[in-house]
Amino acid sequence: MKIFIDPGHGGDNPGAIAATGLEEATVNLDVSLRLGNILTERGYDVNYSRTTNINVSLAQRARLANLWGANYFVSIHCNSATNTTYNGTESFYYRNGTVAQRFAETVNTALVRQIELVDLGVKARNLAVLRLTTMPAILVELAFLSNPREARLLGTESFRQNCAVGISNGIIEFTQ
Secondary structure (H helix, E strand, O other), X not given: OEEEEEEOOEOOEOOOEOOOOOEXXXXXXXXXXXXXXXXXXXXXXXXXXXXXXXXXXXXHHHHHHHHHOOOEEEEEEEEOOOOOOOOOEEEEEOOOOOHHHHHHXXXXXXXXXXXXXXXXXXXXXXXXXXXXXXXXXXXXXXXXXXXXXXXXXXXXXXXXXXXXXXXXXXXXXXXX
């Protein structure tokens, strides 16, 4: 089973930035590498769009996964909003009624169960990495960097590890 992990943002695109200065790209990469380690230990074949802080275009992320022949694609992100009270975890897929929708539901449920944040559910979204991939693809928003409490959590190794565990639990549940 081939899982392609896409740590969102990177290079000169840090993504959302918490009031503390914590950058989304840094969190995404750390959680993604942790997730890959867990899945590799469980016998999955894992590949990444990036393993360092570099720029990778949205089209290139999808192209890499497609060329590799991934069975599933998981993009890791942190949310942000102008309202700093917004909080929780959500996941996205491209089209309703697809394997990707069921995959997003399973992964999101497992992640919320592990990290115990508000479940904002799963939604269809027309995002390039979801639209351009040829395999079931999801985008996971771990928590809000704009929310002070969630930003503090995202800044800790233990919470990031819990995010990786939660996502891996969902992937394993869905693929076995």
